[in-house]
Amino acid sequence: MSTAPASPAPRKTNRIGLEVLNYRGSKTTLCAGCGHNAVSERLVECFFEMGIEPWRVAKFSGIGCSSKSPAYFLSMAHGFNSVHGRAPAVSTGALLANKHLLGVVVTGDGDTASIGIGQYIHMLRRNVPLVYIIENNGVYGLTKGQFSATSDSGAVSKSGVVNELQPVDCCVEAIQIGATFVARSFSGDKRQLQALLKAAIAHGGLAVIDVISPCVTFNDHEGSTKSYSYMKDHDEPLHELDFVPYFQDIEVEIEEGAVQEIEMHDGSHLRLHKLEQDYDPTDRLKALSTIQASKDAKEVLTGVLYLDTTRENFLELLNTVDEPLATLPQERTRPSRETLEELMAELR
Amino acid sequence: MPIQLSAEDVSPGAAGARQINDFSIQVATVNGSGSQTANTVLMRSIFQMGVPVSGKNLFPSNIAGLPTWFTIRASHQGYIGRKKEIDFLIAMNPETAAADSDELAPGAAVIYDEPLRLNERRNDLHFYAVPFDKLVAPVCPEAKLRKLVRNMIYDGVAAHLLGLDLEEVHKALRRQFGARKQKAAELNWNAVLAGEEYARTHLTKTDPFRIERMDGNAGKIIIDGNAAAAMGCMFAGVTVVTWYPITPSSSLVETLINYMRRYRVDKETGQATYAIVQAEDELAAIGMVVGASWAGARAMTATSGPGISLMSEFTGLAYYAEIPAVIWDIQRVGPSTGLPTRTQQCDILKNAVLSHGDTRHPVLFPSSPEECFAMATTAFDLAEEFQTPVFVNSDLDLGMNNWMADPFAYPEAPQQRGKVLSKEDLEQLGGFGRYTDVDGDGVGWRTLPGTAHPAAAYFTRGSGHDGKAAYTEKPAEYVANVDRLLRKFESIRAAVPGPAVDEHPQARIGILYCGTSRYGCEESRDQLRAEHGVETSSLRLRAYPFAPDVASFIERHERVYVVEQNRDAQLLGLLRLDLDPMLTAKLRSVRHYNGLPLDARSVTDEIVRQEAL
Numbered sequence: 001m002s003t004a005p006a007s008p009a010p011r012k013t014n015r016i017g018l019e020v021l022n023y024r025g026s027k028t029t030l031c032a033g034c035g036h037n038a039v040s041e042r043l044v045e046c047f048f049e050m051g052i053e054p055w056r057v058a059k060f061s062g063i064g065c066s067s068k069s070p071a072y073f074l075s076m077a078h079g080f081n082s083v084h085g086r087a088p089a090v091s092t093g094a095l096l097a098n099k100h101l102l103g104v105v106v107t108g109d110g111d112t113a114s115i116g117i118g119q120y121i122h123m124l125r126r127n128v129p130l131v132y133i134i135e136n137n138g139v140y141g142l143t144k145g146q147f148s149a150t151s152d153s154g155a156v157s158k159s160g161v162v163n164e165l166q167p168v169d170c171c172v173e174a175i176q177i178g179a180t181f182v183a184r185s186f187s188g189d190k191r192q193l194q195a196l197l198k199a200a201i202a203h204g205g206l207a208v209i210d211v212i213s214p215c216v217t218f219n220d221h222e223g224s225t226k227s228y229s230y231m232k233d234h235d236e237p238l239h240e241l242d243f244v245p246y247f248q249d250i251e252v253e254i255e256e257g258a259v260q261e262i263e264m265h266d267g268s269h270l271r272l273h274k275l276e277q278d279y280d281p282t283d284r285l286k287a288l289s290t291i292q293a294s295k296d297a298k299e300v301l302t303g304v305l306y307l308d309t310t311r312e313n314f315l316e317l318l319n320t321v322d323e324p325l326a327t328l329p330q331e332r333t334r335p336s337r338e339t340l341e342e343l344m345a346e347l348r
Numbered sequence: 349m350p351i352q353l354s355a356e357d358v359s360p361g362a363a364g365a366r367q368i369n370d371f372s373i374q375v376a377t378v379n380g381s382g383s384q385t386a387n388t389v390l391m392r393s394i395f396q397m398g399v400p401v402s403g404k405n406l407f408p409s410n411i412a413g414l415p416t417w418f419t420i421r422a423s424h425q426g427y428i429g430r431k432k433e434i435d436f437l438i439a440m441n442p443e444t445a446a447a448d449s450d451e452l453a454p455g456a457a458v459i460y461d462e463p464l465r466l467n468e469r470r471n472d473l474h475f476y477a478v479p480f481d482k483l484v485a486p487v488c489p490e491a492k493l494r495k496l497v498r499n500m501i502y503d504g505v506a507a508h509l510l511g512l513d514l515e516e517v518h519k520a521l522r523r524q525f526g527a528r529k530q531k532a533a534e535l536n537w538n539a540v541l542a543g544e545e546y547a548r549t550h551l552t553k554t555d556p557f558r559i560e561r562m563d564g565n566a567g568k569i570i571i572d573g574n575a576a577a578a579m580g581c582m583f584a585g586v587t588v589v590t591w592y593p594i595t596p597s598s599s600l601v602e603t604l605i606n607y608m609r610r611y612r613v614d615k616e617t618g619q620a621t622y623a624i625v626q627a628e629d630e631l632a633a634i635g636m637v638v639g640a641s642w643a644g645a646r647a648m649t650a651t652s653g654p655g656i657s658l659m660s661e662f663t664g665l666a667y668y669a670e671i672p673a674v675i676w677d678i679q680r681v682g683p684s685t686g687l688p689t690r691t692q693q694c695d696i697l698k699n700a701v702l703s704h705g706d707t708r709h710p711v712l713f714p715s716s717p718e719e720c721f722a723m724a725t726t727a728f729d730l731a732e733e734f735q736t737p738v739f740v741n742s743d744l745d746l747g748m749n750n751w752m753a754d755p756f757a758y759p760e761a762p763q764q765r766g767k768v769l770s771k772e773d774l775e776q777l778g779g780f781g782r783y784t785d786v787d788g789d790g791v792g793w794r795t796l797p798g799t800a801h802p803a804a805a806y807f808t809r810g811s812g813h814d815g816k817a818a819y820t821e822k823p824a825e826y827v828a829n830v831d832r833l834l835r836k837f838e839s840i841r842a843a844v845p846g847p848a849v850d851e852h853p854q855a856r857i858g859i860l861y862c863g864t865s866r867y868g869c870e871e872s873r874d875q876l877r878a879e880h881g882v883e884t885s886s887l888r889l890r891a892y893p894f895a896p897d898v899a900s901f902i903e904r905h906e907r908v909y910v911v912e913q914n915r916d917a918q919l920l921g922l923l924r925l926d927l928d929p930m931l932t933a934k935l936r937s938v939r940h941y942n943g944l945p946l947d948a949r950s951v952t953d954e955i956v957r958q959e960a961l
Contacts, residue, residue, distance in 0.1 A: 082665065083810070093635060118629070203420050319619055334585045
């Protein structure tokens with residue numbers, strides 16, 4: 001029998017030697033049971049498991065409940081809680097300044113589908129390499145329960161107003177405008193959301209994930225399509241997802257036909273195990289018609305709705321030098337005295 | 349003093365006094381008729397003869413069809429502000445020809461298109477009829493080009509009447525077309541020659557206006573303020589430019605794109621040391637600037653009044669979260685769409701306090717191409733040193749018109765990148781408080797995202813925050829933070845460019861102004877001295893917040909006229925916000941806001957009226 005004190009079990013570390021607590025954020029101030037907290041937890045797990053240095057990440061948000069959440073994951077990453085609906089512009093600017101940043105944007109349906117839909121569309125057009133999460137609860141929580149642009153048609157607010165308008169589908173908008181990674185998920189589906197987030201991080205272009213994230217205080221009632229119970233009954237996954245990061249060997253041979261394997265920008269692989277439907281997420285027209293058909297059937301289709309791994313992202317198109325523009329030394333950003341003399345001579 | 353001619357002195361046909369190198373020319377044409385080239389050639393020809401010259405394009409908000417006027421002022425005294433009176437009219441536009449000639453003072457000269465028969469309207473002007481259509485046909489066989497080439501004919505006529513050296517006209521024309529458009533240059537040169545020959549063989553000069561070679565602009569360049577600003581930004585080391593097109597600022601960024609392509613792309617790799625993005629609107633443009641500056645880039649945007657309105661919310665965020673930004677405002681006439689192609693200084697007050705809540709922003713007031721160039725570096729240095737948005741208030745007159753300027757001085761001082769902690773700094777310090785005033789100047793230290801250190805990160809927010817960037821709603825912490833921002837503003841006051849003062853020991857009156865009001869004011873001081881024997885002092889503001897010299901200047905004078913180009917005396921209002929009320933009681937207001945660049949006569953008349961001279 002050893003007399004030495006029992007050493008505590010070694011804490012689990014990732015491939016860069018960090019523990020999961022190094023990826024946590026400050027304590028959430030959102031409601032208990034809020035779907036947004038689950039998304040933050042998934043982000044903590046994903047960045048930990050992928051072994052990404054937290055300080056390489058830059059977090060962005062607009063304004064609203066969802067926009068508070070960048071404070072609740074990755075405290076070691078810079079975060080910017082900016083202007084309502086304008087996280088696309090702020091994050092685009094930051095990436096122009098430093099193309100090595102790994103940008104994560106967390107927004108809500110108010111940010112993305114209402115006040116910021118213009119910026120959303122233009123960010124999609126540009127294919128800025130960002131992970132863009134929409135924590136979609138179909139309601140304005142922080143201002144206490146008003147409709148958003150994704151609220152259900154026919155929904156009744158606490159003040160008794162009926163929403164007569166059709167909801168915006170952020171995924172359909174994204175696919176139509178030419179986004180390169182469009183997915184939908186449910187904050188309660190831990191496994192799927194994890195795989196999607198990891199694939200989004202590995203994508204290297206703009207990756208939109210519309211996460212149905214129930215608001216327990218204002219929109220979790222009977223009749224809401226953004227409630228826990230509705231999603232439990234109507235969530236229709238397109239496939240089962242496996243994400244194999246580039247630094248891990250692929251161990252299992254794939255069974256022909258049953259699995260579609262897509263290589264991501266960083267060399268990782270996303271495996272789509274077929275369920276009932278034979279769904280190819282690289283077919284844009286098929287994606288749109290399948291989403292529409294599922295809506296008609298009152299289902300919420302989740303998984304990778306559309307994926308294009310071939311298109312160049314905005315930063316590649318701009319063809320800037322390899323180093324971040326932000327920290328280029330003066331010698332590289334101030335032309336020479338001779339250049340000024342040359343220009344002056346032309347103007348004489 | 350320009351020689352004032354009465355109708356009796358210069359009745360047409362009589363040989364009046366000669367008026368050499370001191371008069372204004374106005375060319376009235378139709379927008380889109382290609383007159384810009386002819387006007388630039390005319391202006392450059394005068395410039396090349398050594399005569400101080402300035403040109404102003406008064407154009408409509410229109411692509412083609414509406415009237416446009418180009419005025420050229422030659423001034424051996426070196427006055428380059430707009431001259432109110434027109435001495436020499438070239439009337440090419442049938443729509444405006446009658447009104448244009450009716451407005452002339454007796455003794456002026458008019459070149460006009462023969463069919464317009466302007467000579468029948470008055471008998472106190474020097475008229476020169478030219479059959480432009482008849483002259484253009486033989487030199488330009490291609491009918492569809494005639495509309496464009498026709499304008500070069502008036503350059504030839506004017507060259508003869510004004511005594512321009514034809515070789516200088518040819519040189520200016522070749523320069524305008526460049527080496528690549530030799531055919532077009534030849535076509536246009538033949539039109540100039542046709543005009544010159546017609547004038548030489550058919551017209552008898554009766555007017556007094558002449559250009560004679562002098563040595564008044566040796567070494568000078570000609571450039572518009574927007575191009576000077578663009579060049580300044582490139583040499584300031586700008587790396588991120590995001591913008592949305594709006595007159596009169598668009599040419600700033602478009603010129604910058606050209607310069608950057610030439611000088612900021614690696615010749616071997618083809619990679620750029622900059623990113624320029626045309627955003628979907630001004631709101632996105634400033635959002636990208638804020639994001640880029642937050643991440644450490646020297647980032648800027650350029651816009652005009654309506655764009656500034658859209659940038660209001662982000663400017664408040666950048667002020668409160670302390671993020672650098674450089675915003676060029678090429679001011680135009682508001683409110684709303686206003687007169688989008690005319691000039692004013694109408695965003696002075698707005699930019700100084702833009703956004704909701706208590707906000708104050710430094711504003712620079714360039715008055716010349718030289719200052720547009722130099723203040724670009726000043727703006728980036730201030731923005732990064734003080735982690736705050738900086739406005740540069742140019743205007744349409746400065747930005748879009750051609751100015752004679754001294755060659756720009758190379759920026760010698762190193763870029764001031766402000767208080768940024770590196771990974772190595774953090775290894776020494778262990779941590780930092782983003783909004784903690786450790787140096788006593790109100791400015792905290794920041795880190796850039798991507799800094800590889802566990803203590804580098806902080807959370808940026810527009811909501812209440814304490815010295816360590818943590819969320820707070822505590823009253824005392826809020827007050828401590830915004831009071832620190834006030835202290836920071838006092839540090840900025842000590843760092844911005846001070847005023848340019850020209851003080852006369854006997855002067856009891858001061859004239860205070862900023863930006864392009866300079867030219868009218870400087871000339872007006874000469875008029876007040878020559879015509880009324882009144883000496884004045886002048887103070888030209890170069891920045892807000894106002895340096896202490898401004899208060900002492902006002903103290904030393906009985907009355908100070910604040911001359912500005914807006915209706916509501918915005919500069920005077922800002923002085924009232926900033927200075928002791930005892931001092932501001934001495935301020936008087938002279939305002940000019942009809943959309944035309946400020947002229948000396950308007951300033952003189954108003955000061956004479958208020959002084960009851």
